[in-house]
Amino acid sequence: MTHETEPLENVNPAGGALTVMWFRRDLRLRDNPALALAADSGTVLPLYILDDEIAGEWKMGGASRWWLHHSLHRLDESLDGGLWILEGDAEWELPDLCARLPVRKVVWNLSCDPWQRRQDEAVTSALRGKGVECVACNGSLLWPPRESGKQDGTPYAVFTPFHRNLSRLAPPDPPAPAPKALQVAACPQPASRIERLGLKPRIPWDGGLEQRWRPGEEPARRQLRSFLAGNVENYGERRDFPAEPATSSLSPHLHFGEVGPRQIWWETHTAEPGEGRESFLRQLCWREFCHHMLYHHPQLGDENWRSEFDRFPWRDDRESLLRWQRGMTGIPWVDAGMRELWATGSMHNRVRMAAASFLTKNLLIHWRHGARWFWDCLVDADLANNSFGWQWVAGSGADAAPYFRVFNPVLQSRKFDPQGEYLRRWLPELGRLANRRIHAPWEAGAAELRAAGLSLGRDYPEPIVDPGDSRRRALAAWQAMRQNQSA
Numbered sequence: 001m002t003h004e005t006e007p008l009e010n011v012n013p014a015g016g017a018l019t020v021m022w023f024r025r026d027l028r029l030r031d032n033p034a035l036a037l038a039a040d041s042g043t044v045l046p047l048y049i050l051d052d053e054i055a056g057e058w059k060m061g062g063a064s065r066w067w068l069h070h071s072l073h074r075l076d077e078s079l080d081g082g083l084w085i086l087e088g089d090a091e092w093e094l095p096d097l098c099a100r101l102p103v104r105k106v107v108w109n110l111s112c113d114p115w116q117r118r119q120d121e122a123v124t125s126a127l128r129g130k131g132v133e134c135v136a137c138n139g140s141l142l143w144p145p146r147e148s149g150k151q152d153g154t155p156y157a158v159f160t161p162f163h164r165n166l167s168r169l170a171p172p173d174p175p176a177p178a179p180k181a182l183q184v185a186a187c188p189q190p191a192s193r194i195e196r197l198g199l200k201p202r203i204p205w206d207g208g209l210e211q212r213w214r215p216g217e218e219p220a221r222r223q224l225r226s227f228l229a230g231n232v233e234n235y236g237e238r239r240d241f242p243a244e245p246a247t248s249s250l251s252p253h254l255h256f257g258e259v260g261p262r263q264i265w266w267e268t269h270t271a272e273p274g275e276g277r278e279s280f281l282r283q284l285c286w287r288e289f290c291h292h293m294l295y296h297h298p299q300l301g302d303e304n305w306r307s308e309f310d311r312f313p314w315r316d317d318r319e320s321l322l323r324w325q326r327g328m329t330g331i332p333w334v335d336a337g338m339r340e341l342w343a344t345g346s347m348h349n350r351v352r353m354a355a356a357s358f359l360t361k362n363l364l365i366h367w368r369h370g371a372r373w374f375w376d377c378l379v380d381a382d383l384a385n386n387s388f389g390w391q392w393v394a395g396s397g398a399d400a401a402p403y404f405r406v407f408n409p410v411l412q413s414r415k416f417d418p419q420g421e422y423l424r425r426w427l428p429e430l431g432r433l434a435n436r437r438i439h440a441p442w443e444a445g446a447a448e449l450r451a452a453g454l455s456l457g458r459d460y461p462e463p464i465v466d467p468g469d470s471r472r473r474a475l476a477a478w479q480a481m482r483q484n485q486s487a
């Protein structure tokens with residue numbers, strides 16, 4: 001979207017200089033340090049710039065774009081229609097806007113994504129060259145990455161000491177309320193400016209997302225409050241059972257910054273003390289750790305953290321990749337997760353691990369293919385968490401699960417979904433199988449299958465690989481990699 005033709009007079013009826021609040025992944029008014037700073041400086045011009053090129057291969061996926069569309073609408077409403085939208089390279093768009101308006105300062109919140117960090121530098125130098133002040137704040141992490149490193153300034157690569165160290169730091173800054181008297185510049189852009197970004201899918205496949213999610217700051221707040229008033233108590237015990245709504249479902253809200261981690265941290269600390277609360281905060285620290293890792297290792301999304309995996313004998317098998325993506329591997333635990341992902345833009349963490357393990361180990365397909373599929377389908381697609389999660393499962397990451405730990409999808413399914421409730425929700429064709437068979441339908445006898453109205457190969461696939469044989473093949477591939485390395 002260009003702004004060539006927009007008249008820019010009367011943008012600031014109060015007169016005087018403007019401060020641009022450059023929203024990125026901090027789409028909220030509360031606990032937004034950059035916005036608070038902008039509000040203290042006078043009239044604020046709130047701006048979002050959609051830049052589709054800068055992230056290269058990590059351009060926002062379809063589910064994230066759907067979320068962003070709604071989140072921008074909610075933010076615009078809370079700014080009384082004052083959100084400016086631009087499209088293009090911020091390195092050009094921002095200085096151009098500042099040249100056309102009396103802008104004194106541009107403020108934003110920092111991100112750990114490598115392209116945003118590169119862009120921050122370029123934008124800062126372009127703006128400072130034009131005499132515009134730039135301020136970047138920490139709004140997306142509990143502690144800025146430099147503060148959560150080791151005392152000698154080097155980063156952590158193992159979660160446990162990282163986590164231990166966090167508890168020695170001073171508590172994160174308390175969240176600030178939304179600015180009281182936010183004076184917003186008039187926005188001359190057409191009401192259709194968010195629609196014109198074309199973020200919603202052209203062919204509507206988003207019905208499941210509409211049903212499952214409510215993007216925006218207010219829904220995020222309600223979600224946090226209801227979780228803290230209810231499910232947090234049993235979070236530690238129940239968080240691994242995907243049929244239950246036992247986890248917070250805050251990840252997309254956190255990714256888009258509709259809620260900040262400090263808000264979660266402080267509200268959780270003021271909730272009833274208990275084991276569930278501690279366990280929940282520990283997961284929030286995993287997020288912190290993933291971002292710490294990406295900050296210090298910007299290539300985490302593209303390169304093996306353990307370089308020996310550069311020699312791993314991955315298979316190039318498009319057919320199996322496609323069946324995995326469609327939830328048609330014939331392994332119910334994996335297929336249920338993949339179908340949940342397609343339908344809702346999310347997948348339970350326990351199943352994410354198993355689906356990723358199945359792809360990288362039982363099918364020997366490179367983790368990057370899985371990470372890219374997740375990137376396109378997840379509403380919470382986040383470079384730090386996704387890359388770390390994939391490399392953790394594949395064994396190529398820092399502090400990763402050892403390669404020989406191959407998740408057994410049948411045992412996992414029996415343990416975490418004993419009644420097959422989750423499986424039946426996503427695989428209705430297996431609905432009439434007995435609980436003891438639903439986790440591994442190929443073990444059922446002909447009469448059992450007939451009674452359940454199921455024909456394997458017709459109604460539901462035969463397993464794409466035998467879980468036991470493919471596990472042995474994975475371990476052999478890993479041994480081969482290690483021998484290559486020592487040769």
Ligand SMILES: Cc1cc2nc3c(=O)[nH]c(=O)nc-3n(C[C@H](O)[C@H](O)[C@H](O)COP(=O)(O)OP(=O)(O)OC[C@H]3O[C@@H](n4cnc5c(N)ncnc54)[C@H](O)[C@@H]3O)c2cc1C
Binds near residue numbers: 248254284386
């Ligand atoms: C292969 C794989 C890919 C993943 N990709 C993503 C991703 O793209 N985006 C994403 O946000 N998470 C990702 N995760 C982590 C985790 O699965 C999700 O954060 C979690 O399922 C979100 O659900 P929740 O909000 O109900 O989490 P809760 O259990 O309620 O946890 C609270 C918050 O803590 C953070 N968190 C929880 N678990 C993890 C974890 N293992 N790593 C990092 N942060 C965590 C999330 O921000 C989450 O919202 C991935 C995990 C794996 C194994």
